[in-house]
Amino acid sequence: MQITSIEIKDKRFDLLNGVGSDATHTTPQYAYAVCCLKTGTSLTGTGLAFTLGVGTDLVCKAIEYLSAPLIGRDIEDLMQDFGSVYRKMVDSPSFRWLGPHKGVVHLALAAIVNACYDLWAKSRQVPLWKLLLDLTPEELVNSLDLSYLEEVLTREQAIEILTENLQTRALRQDVLATGYKGYDTSVGWFNFSDEKIVANTKKAMDNGFTALKLKVGSDDPMRDIRRAGLIRKTAGDDATIMVDANQKWNVPEALDICRKLGEINPFWIEEPTHPDDVIGHQTIARNIAPLKVATGEHIPNKVIFKNFFQAKAMDFCQVDAVRVGGVSEFLTISLLSKRMGIPVVPHVGDMGQIHQHLVLFNHIGMGHEHLFLEHIPHLKQHFINPAEIVDAYYQVPQIPGSSSDLKD
Known part of the structure; x- marks a missing residue:
């Protein structure tokens, strides 16, 4: 199942009567920057990043930049080593300078990544929770980027955690x-x-x-x-x-x-x-x-x-x-x-x-x-x-x- 095009949506929702208010965000407008991975079939991968209204358009523009390399990729092939794909996106030199790994660019990455997992689950015709449970520990860890964590969590330790818990599910x-x-x-x-x-x-x-x-x-x-x-x-x-x-x-x-x-x-x-x-x-x-x-x-x-x-x-x-x-x-x-x-x-x-x-x-x-x-x-x-x-x-x-x- 190949990603043929990408649609990006700026979705904003007004809240009334004090709903959603907190001490810092007193008049929130809930909103999503939405990444839609089109496939040429009836299936679309949908990914959300949460925002509070103003600035959602900035996240949408960042989605446009970051997601372009996914066009033409097969979803199964993409997700087999998604950890490497993820790190390549997150560490793209010009975008990394804007973070690194935070702010508008990282929110855009969230929408793109969530769309990939959504499409992966839909392509296998299972809810996301079951997709994740069906993966072997090695397959799941292949979809992750463990860089900068090596002194506390290695790939082998991550697989060990999943393997140990597989036996007691x-x-x-x-x-x-x-x-x-x-x-x-x-x-x-x-x-x-x-x-x-x-x-x-x-x-x-x-x-x-x-x-x-x-x-x-x-x-x-x-x-x-x-x-x-x-x-x-x-x-x-x-x-x-x-x-x-x-x-x-x-x-x-x-x-x-x-x-x-x-x-x-x-x-x-x-x-x-x-x-x-x-x-x-x-x-x-x-x-x-x-x-x-x-x-x-x-x-x-x-x-x-x-x-x-x-x-x-x-x-x-x-x-x-x-x-x-x-x-x-x-x-x-x-x-x-x-x-x-x-x-x-x-x-x-x-x-x-x-x-x-x-x-x-x-x-x-x-x-x-x-x-x-x-x-x-x-x-x-x-x-x-x-x-x-x-x-x-x-x-x-x-x-x-x-x-x-x-x-x-």
């Missing part, structure tokens, strides 16, 4: 019957009133959610403390509650406010400071323990994730396949996380569409713990095959591909 197959547990982020958007977060908490729990997230990072910390207390009181002591500052605080502020938020016993405190500040996160993690730090939504690549792991600066890895270099780098970071003992709980800029596949593979194929996956339903109506949630569990997708196709 049967112990984790029950997730295909139960589905994958979700948590509700839409309970507590930043611009919601106190009354609305209380009502949303009750509604989420009525729908089966036992894990909920609140956006914090207010100029007045007491607003955060009050709202966190409201959710804890409404949800009860047995509920799992996370709080997310979306990078708002400096390190001294984070240390002070995190301790105060500790009164509600949060499961984690997310993005407490600038996403590039490894030592800042390390300082926070050390000083607020046993409270846990989650981050990764804005960490752009595997090397910086490696540094976070080495510094013990995060307790939960929130890598996002539409932020890093697509499925390939997501899987690389998941292997690195497994190697270094950090659980993966992805951020879902794709609204959970691709990640519902990836967490299934992470759990069954790598042995990552089945914790939960973020659920944000606000773009559900725009997908041809949207993620389905029943009693707070993601249902296992059965349609071939990565569930990324958007309605026209």
Whole structure:
């Protein structure tokens, strides 16, 4: 199945009534830069990179530049050694200068890579999670780029992780019957009133959610403390509650406010400071323990994730396949996380569409713990095959591909 042409789309969706708001992104417009790999058949590989509206056109232009060498390639041939193809794209000299491995160019790479995996799964007529499980450890590692990780994760060690977990997959197959547990982020958007977060908490729990997230990072910390207390009181002591500052605080502020938020016993405190500040996160993690730090939504690549792991600066890895270099780098970071003992709980800029596949593979194929996956339903109506949630569990997708196709 040959890639005959490439179509690029700039898709933007307005949000209303405070939906999607956080302390840093107060008036978001959710958007995707979309890479469509055409084949001359009815099948198209669709890949997403998540943006927030303005600037999506820049990512689309970068997709045009980076994807041109794929025209004429057969998808099976391309994916047999995709790790090498990936590294050639990511290290193209002129584009590397614009990163390296971050920003507009890396977002474009995410869309291209995700389209390749989507087309690969569609060409084999299986959902992405099954494609990944059907690959041998060697075949899967061939699709990854492990460069710059060699001192902590070699090719042989990556294959060993997958091989060891291949032998115990049967112990984790029950997730295909139960589905994958979700948590509700839409309970507590930043611009919601106190009354609305209380009502949303009750509604989420009525729908089966036992894990909920609140956006914090207010100029007045007491607003955060009050709202966190409201959710804890409404949800009860047995509920799992996370709080997310979306990078708002400096390190001294984070240390002070995190301790105060500790009164509600949060499961984690997310993005407490600038996403590039490894030592800042390390300082926070050390000083607020046993409270846990989650981050990764804005960490752009595997090397910086490696540094976070080495510094013990995060307790939960929130890598996002539409932020890093697509499925390939997501899987690389998941292997690195497994190697270094950090659980993966992805951020879902794709609204959970691709990640519902990836967490299934992470759990069954790598042995990552089945914790939960973020659920944000606000773009559900725009997908041809949207993620389905029943009693707070993601249902296992059965349609071939990565569930990324958007309605026209």
